[in-house]
Amino acid sequence: MDFGGGDEIRxxxxxxxxxxxxxxxxxxxxxxHGMVQALARxxxxxxxxxxxxxxxxxxxxxxxxxxxxxxDIYNAGRAGNPPVEFFVDEYRLNAAIARFPKPYVAxxxxxxxxxxxxxxxxxxxxxxxxxxQFAMPEVGIGFFPDVGGSHILPRLKxxxxxxxxxxxxxxxxxxxxxxxxxxxxxxxxxxxxLIERLAETGDPDLASREASETVEHETxxxxxxxxxxxxxxxxxxEIIAGLEAAAPVDEFAxxxxxxxxxxxxxxxxxxxxxxxxxxxxxxxDCMLMEFRILNRMLHGHDFYEGIRAALVxxxxxxxxxxxxxxxxxxxxxxxxxxPLPNGELVL
Numbered sequence: 001m002d003f004g005g006g007d008e009i010r011x012x013x014x015x016x017x018x019x020x021x022x023x024x025x026x027x028x029x030x031x032x033h034g035m036v037q038a039l040a041r042x043x044x045x046x047x048x049x050x051x052x053x054x055x056x057x058x059x060x061x062x063x064x065x066x067x068x069x070x071x072d073i074y075n076a077g078r079a080g081n082p083p084v085e086f087f088v089d090e091y092r093l094n095a096a097i098a099r100f101p102k103p104y105v106a107x108x109x110x111x112x113x114x115x116x117x118x119x120x121x122x123x124x125x126x127x128x129x130x131x132x133q134f135a136m137p138e139v140g141i142g143f144f145p146d147v148g149g150s151h152i153l154p155r156l157k158x159x160x161x162x163x164x165x166x167x168x169x170x171x172x173x174x175x176x177x178x179x180x181x182x183x184x185x186x187x188x189x190x191x192x193x194l195i196e197r198l199a200e201t202g203d204p205d206l207a208s209r210e211a212s213e214t215v216e217h218e219t220x221x222x223x224x225x226x227x228x229x230x231x232x233x234x235x236x237x238e239i240i241a242g243l244e245a246a247a248p249v250d251e252f253a254x255x256x257x258x259x260x261x262x263x264x265x266x267x268x269x270x271x272x273x274x275x276x277x278x279x280x281x282x283x284x285d286c287m288l289m290e291f292r293i294l295n296r297m298l299h300g301h302d303f304y305e306g307i308r309a310a311l312v313x314x315x316x317x318x319x320x321x322x323x324x325x326x327x328x329x330x331x332x333x334x335x336x337x338x339p340l341p342n343g344e345l346v347l
Contacts, residue, residue: 001013001042003039003042003045004037005034005035005039006034007023008022008023008024008032008034008035008038009021009022009034009035009038009039010023011038013051013052014199015199015200015202016051016052016053016054016200016201016202017053017054017055017056017198018042018055019056019058019195019199020042020055020056020057020058021060022035022057022059022060022064022065023059023060024060025059025060025061025062025063026061027069028062028063028065028111029060029061029063029066029116030065030067030069030070030115031067031068031069031090031115031116031119032072033083033085033086033089036086036089036090037089040089040093040096042055043093043096043097047100047102052102053102053103053202053203054103054104054202054204055100055102055103055105055123056107056195057104057105057106057107057119058106058107058109058195059110063110063111063112064106064108064109064111064116064120064132065112065116066111066113066116067114067115067116068090068114068115070114070141070307071307071312073086074304074307074312077298078304082298082299084295087146087291087294088291088345090115090147091146091147091148091287091291091294091345091347092287092347093119094118094119094122094287095284095287097118097119097123098148098283099283100124103123103125103204104122104124104125105123105124105125105127105204105208106119106120106121106123106125106127107127108120108126108128108129108132109128109129109191110129110131110133111132112132112133113136114136114137114138114147117134117147117152118147118148121148121152121181122148124183124204125183125184125204125205126176126181126182126183126184127185127186127191127194127208127211128173128176128181128182128185128186129173129186129187129188130173130185130188130215131188132172132173132176132182133170133172134170134171134176134181135164135168135170136149136165136168137168137170138168138267138271139165139166139167139168139263139264139268140168140263140264141264141303141306141307141310142267142297142300142302142304142305142306142307142318142320143264143267143302143303144267144270144274144290144293144297145165145271145274145275146290146293146294147290148283148286148290149165149274149278149290150274150275150277150278150281150286150289150290151278151281151282151286153165153278154275154278154279155279156179157179157180158179158224158227158228158232159227159230159231159232160175160179160228161179162239162272162275162276163227163230163231165271166236166239166260166263166268166271166272167260167263168259173185175218175219177215177217178216178217179217184208184211184212185212185213185214185215186212187213190211193211194208194210194211197210222252226246226250226252226253229242230242230243230253230256235272236268236272237325240257240325243256243257243260264302264320265320265322265323265325265327265328266300266302266320266321266322266328266332269325269328269333270297273333274290277289277337284347287347288344288347291344291345292336292337292338292339292340293336295340296335296336297336302320302321305318305319305320306318
């Protein structure tokens with residue numbers, strides 16, 4: 001089946017399943033504009049096809065999808081042409097997955113970050129294996145948890161999503177299942193049989209139950225209690241103050257504080273506000289909010305500085321502007337969330 005995307009993404013019909021495979025393993029299956037557009041076309045066709053009972057999304061190699069093709073975005077932005085149209089199509093796809101009327105089963109067997117989260121974690125069934133590593137690390141590159149992060153993160157258990165959004169830390173499949181990010185876990189070796197059962201039955205609940213296993217969360221109870229205590233506070237300043245007060249006697253608080261302090265101050269303020277707001281918004285409204293933020297980020301400083309430090313010069317020494325949380329002007333953060341003068345995202 002050919003919905004476009006060239007050799008970067010493959011589409012097949014297996015029994016009752018429409019199967020999508022990301023095929024850029026050397027690039028950790030980073031999303032390109034062509035892949036986004038092809039997947040959107042496939043979902044439109046399969047939604048209308050009565051022979052397709054469900055959609056399965058998987059990937060080749062050691063990553064499910066490590067995000068968008070960030071260097072292309074960086075280079076285009078530095079040249080004065082931020083690729084807004086890529087994000088228009090990506091955000092529309094994220095929203096379409098969230099409202100897709102048929103079961104959408106993401107088989108996450110490896111790294112899933114950024115754009116990979118957007119094409120997996122809005123689906124009805126999220127199956128993670130022992131190889132899965134989830135992160136929304138955007139605050140570390142001067143960006144923000146987009147692709148619907150403002151809808152996903154506030155709905156995780158016990159303020160775990162706020163913790164993930166403000167630290168960018170990675171978690172594995174036990175934490176993902178405990179928090180609600182994953183709906184099922186399964187051994188990687190069982191995914192082939194799971195796909196066969198999905199294609200045979202068209203029943204994701206039955207098939208996923210047959211393949212699933214119970215796993216314990218990796219983060220210990222003391223750390224989870226600390227996360228719930230600190231990251232449930234009603235302001236970013238109070239989160240930081242709580243970590244600072246505990247840091248001299250609490251190793252977890254000290255390490256977490258050091259992590260947060262290394263992130264873009266502007267991104268932290270934006271992420272706290274978007275995750276807080278997202279708790280009361282629909283997925284579509286979250287995407288409208290994120291598109292406003294995106295347009296401001298692509299014309300700002302910290303995103304390009306973060307990519308330079310992480311992926312271009314690789315010195316891992318970004319110079320954030322402003323340089324501290326306390327120096328960030330609240331009015332500047334307000335501006336990220338205001339309506340766009342040239343038109344809002346149309347979903």
